[in-house]
Amino acid sequence: MEFKDYYQTMDVAESASSKDIKSAYRKLARKYHPDVSKETDAEDRFKELGEAYEVLKDPEKRAQYDQLRTMGAQQGDGSFRPPPGWQPHTQSHSAEGVNSADFSDFFESIFGHARSTQHSHASGTRQSVHRRGEDVHAKLALLLEEAAAGCEKQLSFRVAEADQHGLPRQRNKTLKVKIPAGISQGQHIRLQGQGGSGIGNGQNGDLFIEVELAPHPLYSVNGKDIYLTLPVTPWEAALGASVTAPTLGGEINIKIPKGASSGQKLRLKGKGLAGKSPGDQLVILQIVLPTEHSLGAEKLYSELAELEHGFKPRAKLAAKTSSKVSS
Amino acid sequence: MNGKTIFDKVEILDQNMTFSLHEVCERGGVRTEFVADLVEHGIITPIKDNPGPHWVFDSHALSRLRRAQRLQHDLKINLPGLALSLELLDDLSKLRHQVAVLNQQLEQLLDWGKHE
Numbered sequence: 001m002e003f004k005d006y007y008q009t010m011d012v013a014e015s016a017s018s019k020d021i022k023s024a025y026r027k028l029a030r031k032y033h034p035d036v037s038k039e040t041d042a043e044d045r046f047k048e049l050g051e052a053y054e055v056l057k058d059p060e061k062r063a064q065y066d067q068l069r070t071m072g073a074q075q076g077d078g079s080f081r082p083p084p085g086w087q088p089h090t091q092s093h094s095a096e097g098v099n100s101a102d103f104s105d106f107f108e109s110i111f112g113h114a115r116s117t118q119h120s121h122a123s124g125t126r127q128s129v130h131r132r133g134e135d136v137h138a139k140l141a142l143l144l145e146e147a148a149a150g151c152e153k154q155l156s157f158r159v160a161e162a163d164q165h166g167l168p169r170q171r172n173k174t175l176k177v178k179i180p181a182g183i184s185q186g187q188h189i190r191l192q193g194q195g196g197s198g199i200g201n202g203q204n205g206d207l208f209i210e211v212e213l214a215p216h217p218l219y220s221v222n223g224k225d226i227y228l229t230l231p232v233t234p235w236e237a238a239l240g241a242s243v244t245a246p247t248l249g250g251e252i253n254i255k256i257p258k259g260a261s262s263g264q265k266l267r268l269k270g271k272g273l274a275g276k277s278p279g280d281q282l283v284i285l286q287i288v289l290p291t292e293h294s295l296g297a298e299k300l301y302s303e304l305a306e307l308e309h310g311f312k313p314r315a316k317l318a319a320k321t322s323s324k325v326s327s
Numbered sequence: 328m329n330g331k332t333i334f335d336k337v338e339i340l341d342q343n344m345t346f347s348l349h350e351v352c353e354r355g356g357v358r359t360e361f362v363a364d365l366v367e368h369g370i371i372t373p374i375k376d377n378p379g380p381h382w383v384f385d386s387h388a389l390s391r392l393r394r395a396q397r398l399q400h401d402l403k404i405n406l407p408g409l410a411l412s413l414e415l416l417d418d419l420s421k422l423r424h425q426v427a428v429l430n431q432q433l434e435q436l437l438d439w440g441k442h443e
Contacts, residue, residue, distance in 0.1 A: 188340040
């Protein structure tokens, strides 16, 4: 097994005082707490941190660990084997921060299996106690298309279970789940009985999944409505046109009204996310111009400028500026 | 249950799927006093305005309770601190989401400016 350098995990010197270790723990716990941190490996980092702190904060455990560290119980290839005759003590671990059932094999080979205080009463009297299994709460990121049409997703999560001795154990569980169509951002789904296993006749816990929608290259989402910015040419906007636009259900033809302007919204009823009351797709028009015009086109624009010289789009700005200057 | 099995008994939870105070306590492994404290500090909110023992919660309260428990246990945060942290974390995640969406839209606009 791998030798764990707890000093490195906590980013403290071997000579660090217990006060230094405590403040290093607090600082890193805030940084890597899975509910706070957005780093993807936060959960593992936090677990490692809890384990390192469990050892380094306790003078007795720290002394044992230091002894092993200096005795060179590390093999040549960096792996670790406890020295012959090493007897792990089964002891109570206070487990501040993390669930002691989560500690590594390395930890257990030195300090024995966790008999943490928070679970010991349940395991000691497990014949008579019936307790509901733990609920598991997880998040799942979906693409908009997946949420709209439904999909199958593989989920991996950790659940608490009792081993053959009734001691709590964390187990990785993988499950393929059929996500129903029309789910939206922040919505919860429940898989009954897929959480931690119950104790005695206690029911299993449930798995709750919160859906998060990943940003989409074309659409943005607001509740059940989706928004699409659609580029149109000036002449399509001026004259009206029939153009194709993407929707979640495939491309459709939409009618650009005559005299449309940038920022104008067209509502495609029922083309948003499905559900009891399906959402709409809102198409926001965006007038775009070619970067270069041909001479012929420039000539037509000049004619247009003469014909439309009465159109003063900046009249309001001019009025505001002059009133500001005069006051 | 292995990875090959497709689990399709999936329920979408909405406002109609509720949990009583007793269920919330049992699922969270907490006493009613703790839930009452969280309600008092506005950390979780019952969905119906029933008096104390008849409180009814939605599934968001369950996951919030779980987060509150973890933060309190792991970082030793008191109730007002917990209320503030959860509020700020919620705001942060909303803002992150918004920034991602806006960045996406901005890139789209810049992109069209380039190619058209």
